[in-house]
Amino acid sequence: MRIEFTKMHGLGNDFVVLDARLRPLPAMDAAFAAAVADRHTGIGCDQLILLEPSDAADFRMRIFNADGSEVEACGNATRAVGLLHGRAARIETLGGLLTSTPSETGISVEMGKPRFDWNAIPLGYAMDTHAMPVAWEELVNPIAVNVGNPHVIFFVSDPYAIDMARIGPMIETDQIFPERVNVNVAAITARDAMILRVWERGAGLTRACGTGACASAIGAMKRGLVDRRVTVSLPGGPLVIEWREDDEIVMSGPATEAFRGSFDPADFGIIA
Numbered sequence: 001m002r003i004e005f006t007k008m009h010g011l012g013n014d015f016v017v018l019d020a021r022l023r024p025l026p027a028m029d030a031a032f033a034a035a036v037a038d039r040h041t042g043i044g045c046d047q048l049i050l051l052e053p054s055d056a057a058d059f060r061m062r063i064f065n066a067d068g069s070e071v072e073a074c075g076n077a078t079r080a081v082g083l084l085h086g087r088a089a090r091i092e093t094l095g096g097l098l099t100s101t102p103s104e105t106g107i108s109v110e111m112g113k114p115r116f117d118w119n120a121i122p123l124g125y126a127m128d129t130h131a132m133p134v135a136w137e138e139l140v141n142p143i144a145v146n147v148g149n150p151h152v153i154f155f156v157s158d159p160y161a162i163d164m165a166r167i168g169p170m171i172e173t174d175q176i177f178p179e180r181v182n183v184n185v186a187a188i189t190a191r192d193a194m195i196l197r198v199w200e201r202g203a204g205l206t207r208a209c210g211t212g213a214c215a216s217a218i219g220a221m222k223r224g225l226v227d228r229r230v231t232v233s234l235p236g237g238p239l240v241i242e243w244r245e246d247d248e249i250v251m252s253g254p255a256t257e258a259f260r261g262s263f264d265p266a267d268f269g270i271i272a
């Protein structure tokens with residue numbers, strides 16, 4: 001059996017998109033997702049995205065990290081599937097109902113409302129998430145925000161001076177984060193501008209992270225470091241994040257279709 005896919009990315013955060021809305025696909029599990037995502041023996045991607053029919057929205061988007069873990073939200077992929085859809089779309093995700101709308105800069109997505117309580121991040125025990133009294137080497141005193149998925153944000157002088165490949169997994173898997181966490185290091189450059197790098201839960205260092213840009217912008221706004229509309233410059237490029245007065249987070253930026261293809265799961269050792 002051959003399965004068709006669309007290879008896409010948002011600022012270099014890349015995806016393999018499978019569409020099960022027209023015909024069912026083999027049951028998706030962690031092994032299947034990890035095999036497709038493998039950059040040496042599979043197609044290769046940061047996340048595998050599965051589109052399914054939905055009773056609550058235009059369609060359902062399931063998100064699997066490269067390690068096979070299924071998660072609640074993916075900002076860059078939401079713009080990508082919004083591009084595929086070609087017009088405004090309501091999208092059901094594990095993190096809630098999202099709305100994507102084509103805009104002059106690509107796609108705008110209403111990403112939901114941020115949550116700050118320790119048990120909404122979640123953390124393993126009660127703690128002030130606005131200024132967590134914790135440190136990992138030179139990364140200290142972060143803020144934690146849930147934007148559908150969990151993020152911890154450290155404000156530093158130079159994100160590119162941080163050895164994310166070494167310290168990222170240490171924080172990602174720390175027991176204080178029972179569902180693991182996405183690790184963000186950010187620097188403020190103006191009241192409307194930030195620089196950001198992200199070590200992603202289940203995917204590692206990516207060129208861009210949409211939910212990381214949302215969480216880091218909200219964290220900076222909560223601390224009074226930036227205004228309620230900010231450009232977040234990631235290694236792959238910029239995203240614009242606005243925290244509306246109604247508490248909704250709006251992320252705007254590009255999405256790209258790279259190529260289409262098909263594969264036989266048996267070729268990746270997947271018994272479909």
Ligand SMILES: N[C@H](CCC[C@H](N)C(=O)O)C(=O)O
Binds near residue numbers: 047074149201
């Ligand atoms: N690694 C994330 C999911 C993908 C998020 C990222 N690719 C984005 O654009 O938001 C997590 O485990 O919560």
